[in-house]
Each structure stands twice: as structure tokens, then as C-alpha cells.
Amino acid sequence: xxxxxxxxxxxxxxxxxxxxxxxxxxxxxxxxxxxxxxxxxxxxxxxxxxxxxxxxxxxxxxxxxxxxxxxxxxxxxxxxxxxxxxxxxxxxxxxxxxxxxxxxxxxxxxxxxxxxxxxxxxxxxxxxxxxxxxxxxxxxxxxxxxxxxxxxxxxxxxxxxxxxxxxxxxxxxxxxxxxxxxxxxxxxxxxxxxxxxxxxxxxxxxxxxxxxxxxxxxxxxxxx
Numbered sequence: 095x096x097x098x099x100x101x102x103x104x105x106x107x108x109x110x111x112x113x114x115x116x117x118x119x120x121x122x123x124x125x126x127x128x129x130x131x132x133x134x135x136x137x138x139x140x141x142x143x144x145x146x147x148x149x150x151x152x153x154x155x156x157x158x159x160x161x162x163x164x165x166x167x168x169x170x171x172x173x174x175x176x177x178x179x180x181x182x183x184x185x186x187x188x189x190x191x192x193x194x195x196x197x198x199x200x201x202x203x204x205x206x207x208x209x210x211x212x213x214x215x216x217x218x219x220x221x222x223x224x225x226x227x228x229x230x231x232x233x234x235x236x237x238x239x240x241x242x243x244x245x246x247x248x249x250x251x252x253x254x255x256x257x258x259x260x261x262x263x264x265x266x267x268x269x270x271x272x273x274x275x276x277x278x279x280x281x282x283x284x285x286x287x288x289x290x291x292x293x294x295x296x297x298x299x300x301x302x303x304x305x306x307x308x309x310x311x312x313x314x315x316x317x318x
Contacts, residue, residue, distance in 0.1 A: 096208060097160065098167050098188045103209045104229055106137045106167055107258070107280045111312025112305070115171055115260060115284040117142040118293070124155055125162075127288055130298045132163040134305030140171040140191055140282060143178065153185040169209075171282075176202045183208055191260075191282070193234050195219050200226035211258060215239045217248055220255060230256040230279055237262020242276035249277040258282055265308035274315035283308070 098106075107113065114131050116139070118124050128139055139159075141152050156168045169189035170182040176198040179190050183202070189209035192199060196212065203210035204227045213234035214220045223231045233239055236259030240247070245257055259273060260282030273281055287308060292301045 096183070096186060096188045096206070100189075100207050100209045100229070103138065103167055103169070103189045107230060109316065110135065110137045110309060111274070111280045111316065112136060112265075112287070112308045113138050113140050113258065113260075113280055113282045114287055114305070115140045115142060115282045116288050117144045117148065117172075119145050119151070121151060121154060123293060124151070125158060126296070126298055127293070127301070128155065128159060128166065128168075129163055130302045131288075131305050132166050134302045135309035136305055137165055138167045138169065138189075138280075140169050140189075142172040142284075143170055143182070144172055149178075149181055149185060152182065152187070156186045173199070175199065179203060179210075191232055193232075195223055197222075197226055200228070203227075213260075217252070220248060220252070220257075224255065230258050232282065233257055233259045235261030236273075236281075242272040245273070245276035245278055253277075260284070265304060265311075267311055270308065270311045271315075274312065280312070 159166050159168050167188045170187040171191035173179050173190050173192050179199045179202045183206055190203050191211045193213040211230050211232045212223045213232045214223055220231050256279040258280050263281045263283045264286045
């Protein structure tokens with residue numbers, strides 16, 4: 095069962111601005127990354143469903159996080175069907191992120207009051223996702239569907255839309271400024287934030303500084 099309500103998740107996504115997107119088969123690496131991100135100011139973490147037995151690893155990490163980083167909101171990403179969404183919800187996922195728009199997933203998540211962020215690539219998809227109850231829509235791949243210009247175009251006729259781009263987002267002042275000034279609510283960042291080089295070197299302090307820097311930039315655009 096989720097420890098955080100759907101409203102809690104939305105608020106933290108808005109406050110933090112940066113959502114790490116990460117998967118690694120090694121539990122020790124995952125724990126170090128999650129803890130380091132938490133120390134860098136991250137409060138919402140997307141663990142992606144991308145490896146064999148990923149759900150079992152998520153279950154263990156979610157239990158660990160409750161004790162070691164109790165303020166971290168753990169959710170599952172790369173979910174493409176209702177069955178897998180149900181599985182992760184049963185394992186305590188506080189939110190579900192998908193690269194696609196699958197209305198069957200909306201029913202499962204809404205029934206349990208779990209935040210569902212579907213992947214959309216057009217204004218029609220975004221509107222349909224909101225009709226299905228999506229509070230924050232993911233645009234994916236963010237840079238390929240039009241980048242910040244796409245966000246501006248959507249926010250023109252639909253200023254109420256909350257957008258989280260993933261794919262092509264970089265933790266730099268220039269790139270994050272483009273996205274947030276375009277009107278995004280938060281951004282998802284994967285390997286551009288948690289790089290393979292930092293993982294291989296186990297440079298957790300370097301990762302903490304990178305995360306803290308990105309969070310600091312995002313907070314510059316926080317709407318009070």
C-alpha cells in the first residue's frame with residue numbers, strides 16, 4: 095500500500111522539480127543512488143521497470159527506503175499495462191509513470207488513488223489523459239516531440255495542464271531554464287543526471303553535488 099497520498103506526490107513533484115529516473119540490477123548501487131539523491135534534495139524517485147525481476151528489486155528498495163530515507167517518495171516508471179501497474183501498486187509504489195497512454199492503467203491507478211503520469215506526444219493525447227484523471231502528464235520523449243517549444247504551444251490554449259518532460263532533459267542551468275520558463279511543472283532526468291561514469295566510479299559525492307545543483311536551479315522557478 096502507498097505510504098503517500100496522490101496529493102502528497104503532486105506537491106512534492108512541484109516543490110522539488112527534479113525527478114530522477116533510474117534502474118540498476120545491483121541493489122547496493124540502487125541504495126547508494128537513492129540515498130545520495132535524497133541527500134541532494136530529491137524527494138520523489140522513479141525506479142524504472144526495465145530489468146529481470148525488477149519488481150522484486152523495487153519491493154526490497156521500497157522497504158529499505160521507508161527506514162533509511164523515510165521522506166523519499168518511491169514510484170515505478172516504464173509501466174505499460176494495467177497488470178504491471180497493479181503489481182507495483184501492491185508492492186507500495188506511490189505513483190506510476192508510463193511512456194505511453196493506456197486508459198486501462200487509469201482505472202487501476204484511480205481506483206487506488208495512485209498518481210498516474212502517462213506518456214503523451216500530442217495535445218489530443220494530453221487532453222485525453224486529463225479526461226482520464228491524469229494530474230501531471232509526461233511528455234516523452236521530451237526533446238523529440240518538440241522540446242520546450244512544444245510545452246509553450248500546449249500551455250497557450252491549456253494553461254491548466256501540468257507537464258513533466260522526460261528524455262533530453264539535462265541538469266544544466268541553460269537547459270532547465272528553457273524547460274521551466276516554457277511552463278513545465280517538473281522534469282524527469284535519467285542518465286544525464288545519474289551518469290554511468292559516476293556509477294562506475296562510485297562517486298556518490300559527485301552525484302550529490304550534481305543533484306543538489308539541479309534541484310537548486312529548479313527551485314528558482316518554483317511558483318509560490
